[in-house]
Amino acid sequence: MTACHNDSIEVCVCTYRRPQLSVTLESLASLRVPDDFTLSVLVIDNDTTPSARPLVEGIAETFPVPLRYVHCPEGNISIARNGALDHCRARYLAFIDDDETASSDWLCALVEELRRVDADVVLGPVEGVYDQSAPSWMCNLEIHSTRPVWVKGEIRTGYTCNVIIDRHASAVCDRRFDLALGKTGGEDSLFFDEIHKAGGKIGYAERALVHEDVPTERLAYGWLLRRRFRMGQTHGRMLRQKIGAGRLLSNLAVALAKVTYCCGAAVLGGFDTTRRNAALLRGTLHIGVFMGLTGMRELELYGSGSVQRGEN
Known part of the structure; x- marks a missing residue:
């Protein structure tokens, strides 16, 4: 594990040919940083070629916190997520998707819950944002939104579209995302399930809100x-x-x-x-x-x- 400071957070965005990445980074530039913490941002590009490099390096010139780019090809999301684990320089690693935007208090809410319940992992909600073309039943069900599932009063697995992880926790150390699931999905469910089975505690911060615009093809x-x-x-x-x-x-x-x-x-x-x-x-x-x-x-x-x- 890379040496890191106990009061540091790195936000990772895994990306693959998605122009909305610039909007995601814009939202991260406006984050309120938790007291006594330092913040940095890491972009992991999972494309075959380093297609996101020009965008990220251009934004990095004026970004308010350190912004790094790492190329981890190709077409396997577990490779990208493991790249985040390998290249992260902070104790706390937060994930957000490259088509999402974070609320300004996103990190503060995650850290507050992390401390309040002494958790190893804290999840936040993802709220799907619909345009006028979305059918009413879809909006009623909030079918594109993401929240954890409780089983007998506890959260037993999670997701990477809105989460913070304590990399120093014993249930987290040396854990990896399964490469065999990197093309099917479900690698994040397994990752957090294994943390839970190893005794890790997963919390939830309702105020740590992330938004995701729902594109037409997902309707x-x-x-x-x-x-x-x-x-x-x-x-x-x-x-x-x-x-x-x-x-x-x-x-x-x-x-x-x-x-x-x-x-x-x-x-x-x-x-x-x-x-x-x-x-x-x-x-x-x-x-x-x-x-x-x-x-x-x-x-x-x-x-x-x-x-x-x-x-x-």
């Missing part, structure tokens, strides 16, 4: 179905590893029962578009869980020709 119902299916696959694969062969059939039966229930809920939803689509998307997630439990290979979301984003 397509097919995109949402694909995303939900992949999320289910990731959960099913992780569940398969935990339960072993002895409980596989019972978990397959539970997943199938949930699919059936969601299909019934969709029918009962009738003309209520919000209820019907919520049930269909939930059912698609459970189909993904079923397929993940069977060991089906996950959908590839990253790589050549794909639009990269950290998906949990």
Whole structure:
């Protein structure tokens, strides 16, 4: 691990051919820095060629805090995330996506919660921002927003689109993002799941808000179905590893029962578009869980020709 100061934070932005990176960096330039902390920003470019270098180095000339560029090719998001772990010079590493903007108090809220609950990891909410073309049911469900899931009063996994990590925590040290999941997604879910299983504490800061503009292509119902299916696959694969062969059939039966229930809920939803689509998307997630439990290979979301984003 790189030598670092205990009162330092580095914000990492993993990027892949995304022009919105400049808007993300603009929001980071306006951050309020927590008292007694120093701040720096690290951009990890996962493109085959160093396409983001001119943009980042141009912005760095007038950026209010140190801004560094590192090229970590190619088309595998785990390579980029591991590059952040390797090149980070701070004790605390925060992640934000290259199509998001941070609120001015984002880091302060994360650090406040980190200290308040003595956590190793703290997540924040990501709020999807829709334009006028978005259907009302989608806005009602906030389907593009991201928040953690609590299980029996605790958070057991996380995501990298809004998080701060204490790299000195024993549950975090020497942990890596799985390269085998770098094209399918789910590498962040596994990373934080392993931190939790190692005794790490994951907290949540509601005020640490990040916004994400939802582009037109993500308003397509097919995109949402694909995303939900992949999320289910990731959960099913992780569940398969935990339960072993002895409980596989019972978990397959539970997943199938949930699919059936969601299909019934969709029918009962009738003309209520919000209820019907919520049930269909939930059912698609459970189909993904079923397929993940069977060991089906996950959908590839990253790589050549794909639009990269950290998906949990």
